[in-house]
Amino acid sequence: MSNLFQSIARPFIASQRPYQPGRPLEEVARQLGKADIAGIIKLASNENALGPSPKAQEAMKAAIPRMHLYPDGGSFYLRRAIAAKYGISPEMVMLGCGCNEHAVLLAHAFLAKGTNLVFSERSFVVYQLVAELYECTAKRVPMADGVTTDLDGILAAIDGNTRIVVVGNPNNPTGTMVSQEAVDAFVEKVPANVVTVFDEAYMELVEPEEQVDTVKHVLAGKKPVVVLRTFSKAYGLAGLRCGYAIAQPDGIDLLNKVRQPFNVNAMAQAACIAALDDQEHLAKTRAMLREGAAFLLDGIRKLGLAPQPTKTNFIFVPFKRAKELAAAMERHDVIIRPLAGFGLPEHVRIGIGTPAENRQCLAALAASLAELG
Numbered sequence: 145m146s147n148l149f150q151s152i153a154r155p156f157i158a159s160q161r162p163y164q165p166g167r168p169l170e171e172v173a174r175q176l177g178k179a180d181i182a183g184i185i186k187l188a189s190n191e192n193a194l195g196p197s198p199k200a201q202e203a204m205k206a207a208i209p210r211m212h213l214y215p216d217g218g219s220f221y222l223r224r225a226i227a228a229k230y231g232i233s234p235e236m237v238m239l240g241c242g243c244n245e246h247a248v249l250l251a252h253a254f255l256a257k258g259t260n261l262v263f264s265e266r267s268f269v270v271y272q273l274v275a276e277l278y279e280c281t282a283k284r285v286p287m288a289d290g291v292t293t294d295l296d297g298i299l300a301a302i303d304g305n306t307r308i309v310v311v312g313n314p315n316n317p318t319g320t321m322v323s324q325e326a327v328d329a330f331v332e333k334v335p336a337n338v339v340t341v342f343d344e345a346y347m348e349l350v351e352p353e354e355q356v357d358t359v360k361h362v363l364a365g366k367k368p369v370v371v372l373r374t375f376s377k378a379y380g381l382a383g384l385r386c387g388y389a390i391a392q393p394d395g396i397d398l399l400n401k402v403r404q405p406f407n408v409n410a411m412a413q414a415a416c417i418a419a420l421d422d423q424e425h426l427a428k429t430r431a432m433l434r435e436g437a438a439f440l441l442d443g444i445r446k447l448g449l450a451p452q453p454t455k456t457n458f459i460f461v462p463f464k465r466a467k468e469l470a471a472a473m474e475r476h477d478v479i480i481r482p483l484a485g486f487g488l489p490e491h492v493r494i495g496i497g498t499p500a501e502n503r504q505c506l507a508a509l510a511a512s513l514a515e516l517g
């Protein structure tokens with residue numbers, strides 16, 4: 145590679161590693177020498193195998209003739225719909241190009257050299273990447289039993305330079321959760337000069353009686369709490385890139401200052417308003433996941449592996465030769481996620497699909513394990 149730019153760039157940017165997403169279907173089809181993606185399934189990015197909500201699909205079709213216009217930069221109607229869902233004011237909601245954008249905006253607003261960001265060791269790799277992007281120290285806290293967020297450990301890691309703590313709940317990639325009681329006690333103890341971010345990208349996929357309410361801590365207004373949710377997972381709209389943050393208006397105000405003017409496109413705004421209303425799709429999604437999790441966990445165990453029980457739409461599986469396993473699965477038309485990019489070279493993450501996809505996945509897993517010997 146030429147070196148026209150690297151030596152001019154700020155050194156901490158030049159040494160950044162880019163995020164490695166799940167491999168796209170088209171890329172794997174090209175590698176396998178196939179004309180198209182038919183027959184290949186992707187269980188690598190925790191998407192919703194049921195597809196987009198039908199109501200969202202209708203709304204998108206209806207929005208097509210208006211695509212020559214810029215979107216509403218303030219996402220007025222979508223913010224109003226989200227606010228109504230939670231019984232909060234629209235001033236407490238800010239839309240982003242997926243929650244990934246919120247992670248960067250929060251870092252932009254609060255992190256700098258000399259500060260630190262605290263989060264769990266085995267959690268979403270984007271927290272680490274944004275810390276590096278802002279020359280901020282990433283303090284990674286070991287997990288209680290190797291898979292569950294240790295909230296006391298996070299509290300103990302907070303020091304005078306901590307600006308943000310992030311709790312992924314449910315946690316990606318381990319699929320575990322911390323309870324309402326534990327979260328409530330945690331919020332009480334986090335110092336008021338530290339922003340607490342609850343990344344709840346997967347919360348709507350959890351059975352309703354087990355879901356954790358953190359919006360009440362935002363509403364209480366005693367601590368700087370931010371709740372992140374997304375349309376990528378439960379609502380099946382990952383391709384549109386839309387997520388939201390809930391915080392007290394002064395926090396939302398800060399985030400609005402650091403975002404781009406049209407960060408959420410008009411198609412996404414139309415679809416997400418309709419998707420929020422589609423309780424039927426959400427219920428079907430949860431039912432598919434409940435059955436799929438039981439089927440896959442059982443099948444994976446029968447193949448001699450030790451998968452982690454999950455609260456959401458993916459399964460964390462320890463396997464020493466993770467990269468080789470993922471490559472073998474691709475040769476059998478199933479894309480899963482090796483977790484080296486998350487700093488976990490001996491684990492894979494397998495998304496829960498439709499019943500047919502889950503059967504295809506188990507057959508591919510059996511064949512791949514046999515090949516690896």
Ligand SMILES: Cc1ncc(COP(=O)(O)O)c(C=O)c1O
Pocket residue numbers: 189190241242243244245268312315316343345373374375376382385386387
């Ligand atoms: C824990 C967690 N947070 C945030 C995101 C980002 O979601 P979005 O698609 O809204 O950017 C993901 C996506 O995989 C995730 O796993």
